[in-house]
Amino acid sequence: MSDFSWNGLSVVLNPLLPKPLLVALAVLFAALFLLSLWRRARGSVLRLLAVLSLFAALLDPxxxxxxxxxxxxIAVILIDHSPSQSIGARAEETARAVSELNQRLGKFGDLEIKVIDAGAGPDTAEKGTELFTALRRGMADLPLARIAGIMIVSDGQVHDVPQTFADLGIDAPVHLLLSDDPAKGDRRIALIEAPSFGLVGKPVEVKLRVDDLGANPGAAANIRIKRDGVALDPVPVVTGRETTLSLGLEHGGQTVFEIEADDxxxxxxxxxxxxxxxxxGVRSELKVLLISGEPYPGERSWRNLLKSDPSVSLIHFTILRPPNKQDATPINELALIAFPYDELFDVxxxxxxxxxxxxxxxxxxLPDEYFTHIADYVANGGAVLEAAGPTAVGQFSLYRTPLAPIFAAMPTGEILEQGFKPALSDVGKRHPVTADLLADLNVPPNWGRWFRQIAATTDNGEVLMNGARDLPLLVLNRVGKGRVAQIFSDHMWLWSKGFEGGGPQAELVRRTAHWLMxxxxxxxxxxxxxxxxGKLEIERRSLSPQDNVNVTVFRxxxxxETVRLTDIGRGRATATVPAVDQGLYRVNDGTRDAFAALxxxxxxxxxxxxxxxQPLSALIAASGGGVGILPDHALPDIRRVGKKGERAGNNWLGLTRNEDYIVTGISQAPLLPPWAALALSIGLVLAAWRREGR
Structure with a gap:
């Protein structure tokens, strides 16, 4: 064991007897010494010295x-590479400071330099600047006892600062070199409350505040708003005050709002x-009116299919007793209600x-005027789906009403009663309503047969499916602001029953209905x-081939930059480009724009x-560090300091001397050889005996 140490020199005791025995002897000799003192015996001090020399021999020092x-x-240089470091000349100031630090620190012969880059990454916008996470990783393989100090080169906006200095696990100063002048101000928009969902046709409320950082609030400002790239009326605001915007959603799916304040x-x-x-944008409820001409096996399939969708509110009427039908059946037994055509087709x-x-x-x-109302309803944005049966070729067909102009295909008057398998047309293989109904477009579908089709010819619209004799089976058409779909068969219900394996009836109807809406x-x-x-994914859909299509990406x-798209089939062409900068990206194909927010x-x-x-002030103060400002200022002086005392001062920053070492060898020599201790003890005993003899 070591009882004393100084500058590598220490005294080590190696007892020759067990400690309990040594303690017992010490107690015995102490008692005898006290007894001799009580009896005032001569030579007591000499006897004590003799005992002490004997004990020294037994301890073998x-x-x-x-x-x-x-x-x-080790001097650690922690460099901030976060996006905010790209503002102004911060990047240049940081590079200059790091270069000069390396030069100055390299002149100290007792220093090593460890450079740690931090602050960059895809999560920086969300999590902020995380320098100390990188610092801990960088110091994981360093002996903490040798850390002389940490020099942080940053704008100071750090978001993972340890709660206490002790959490760093070092005893060295933390210094900050600011890459910009802290007296500069800035304007910003702060979104306080922003919804991610809203109902189509109803406004959403966005709460925001415009702040002039470093200036007094109350100044007048304007904010400009764009909805999917279309400018809305500007809104005047007052800085420092919360403002509520009411923004309308015009369609389902994603609507991108860009809100910008004046400089x-x-x-x-x-x-x-x-x-x-x-x-x-979501629809609160889809209201569907289903009118069946007469009961038949497929009627319930339509009803069950629409009722199974929780977002659909269905009103269903079946014409059981048209005006030309006269019989003696009492009305109360038929359970009929008067067809409310005034309310449905007018109000x-x-x-x-x-x-x-x-x-x-x-x-x-229905009087002709109500069919005219329906045609106007479609032209103004409504949707009609007609599932044709045998009645479509008669004199009472819908195609002999004022609705005829909205239909893209017209029956020829022929009814085909034969088995056939529905198939996708070339357009259907590219149209989003039907393109995904098949796993492999090159393999004919193994769908069940239908057995009736109404022959029709088309003047316009898009034929997505063909049936018997390659005649149109599913036709889609745009009319004004609205849309119309025609199905020239009443045997779709066979798929829902699984006949010959069935087919994708539910998916086909769902997709058709949602396209119509x-x-x-x-x-x-x-x-x-x-x-x-970190990527911008672009997808363009078209019924036309897209082998040589370019789009322009605005960052x-x-x-x-111009980007070439790759046609991947099913009417889709795609491309992927890097997207690192935060903000709004706009893609233009010459006709339409697409927006993406990163x-x-x-x-x-x-x-x-x-x-x-300020974010680092508590940590810097606890460590004894200092702060330097780089722009228009010389780099502070760097000094080596002791572990005690000041670590920073007026225009100087200190790095501690830890004097950490490793032991490479040991030399040992006895302080009191046993023979010398024995001779000394005998001499003292003789002197004590002589003293007593006087």
Whole structure:
């Protein structure tokens, strides 16, 4: 064991007897010494010295000299590469400071330099600048006892600062070199409340605030709003005050709002002057009116299919007793109600999202003026689906009413009673309503047969499916703002019964109905862009081949590039390009625009882009570190300091001397050899005996 140590020199005791025995002897000799003192015996002090010399011999002390190799201290340079460091000349100031630090620290012969790069990454916008996470990883293989100090080169906006200095596990100063002047101000938009969903046709409320950081609130400002790239009326606001915007959703699917404030009196960056908000438009309820001409096996299939969709509110009427039918059956036994055509086709017609005529026969039930109302309803954005049966070729067909102009195909008067398998047309293999019904477009579908088809010819519209004799089976058409679909068979219900394996009846009807109700995901001519995981994914849909199609990508910094799309089949052409910058991306194919927002609504990284030592001030103070400002200032002087005392001062920053070492060898020599201790003890005993003899 070591009882004393100084600068590598220590005294080590190696007892020759067990400790309990030594303690017992010490107690015995102490008692005898006290007894001699009580009796005032001569030579007591000499006897005590003799005993002490004997004990020294029993402890066998030796002098140990360590041979030490002192280790170099480590100066850590932590460099902030976060996006906010690209503002102004911060990147240049940071590079200059790091270069000069390396030069100055390299002049100290007892220092090693460890450079740690931090702050960059795809999650920076969401999580902010995380320097200390990288610092811990970088110091994981370093001996913490050799850390002389940490030099942070940053704008100071750090979002993972340890709660206490002790959490770092080091005893060294933390210094900050600010890459920009903290006196500069900036304007920003802060989104306080922003919904991600809204009802189509109803406004959503967005709460925001425009702040002039570093200036007094109360100034007048304007914000400009774009909805899917279309400018809305500007809104005046007052800085520092919360403002509520009412933004309308005009269609289902994603609507991108771009909100931008005017430049402020001081601007570090315009990135935080813009907020991008993506809102999904959903329909609260899809109202469908189903009118069946007469009962037949497929009627219940239509009803069950529409009722199974929780988003559909279905009103279903079956014409059991048309005006021309006269018999003696009492009305109360038929359980009939008067057909409310006034209410349905005049008062509440515009409330329906879709009207389905299933084997409907015009027998004077509806006056021609109501068919005219339906045609106007379609032209103004409504939707009609007609499932034709044998009555479609008679004199009471819907095609002999004012509805005829909205139909793209017309019956020829022939009814084909034969088995056939529905098949996709070339257009159907590219149209989003039918393209995904088959796993492999090159393999004929193994669907069950139908046994009746109404022969028809087309003048316009798109034929998605063909039937017997390659005649049109499913035809889609756009009329004004609305849409019309025609199915020239009443045997679709065979698929729902699984006849000969059945077919995708439910999916086909669902997709057709949603296309009629203008679901964005089923648009046949469409352009889409999605920003995710540092990539911008572009998809263009078209019924035309897309072998040589280019699009233009406009980035948030207003730079643009031309991108070639690759046709992947099913009417889709795609491309993927890197997307790193936060903000709004716009893709244009010459006809339409697509928008994609990259980054958080309230970016933590650019929430306050000003240079500031405040986030790190508590840590710097606890470590004894200091702060330097780089722009227009010389780099502070770097000094080596002791572990005690000041570690930073006026225009100087200190790095501690830890004097850490490893022991390379040991030399040992006895302090009191046993023979010398024995001779000394005997001499003292003789002196004590002589003293007593006087």
């Amino acid at each position: 030796s002098m140990v000299q360590e041979k030490r190799a002192y280790q170099k201290d 402020g009196p001081a601007e570090l960056t315009r990135i935080n002057n813009r907020a991008v908000l993506s809102v999904s 509440k017609l515009k409330e329906f999202d879709l009207i389905i005529f299933d084997r409907f026969e015009h027998l004077g039930i 203008q679901e964005p995901d089923l648009e046949e001519e469409d352009l889409r862009a999605t920003a995710i995981d 948030p910094d207003e730079k643009n 980054g958080e609504i309230n970016s933590k990284e650019f929430n306050d882009p000003r240079a500031s030592a």
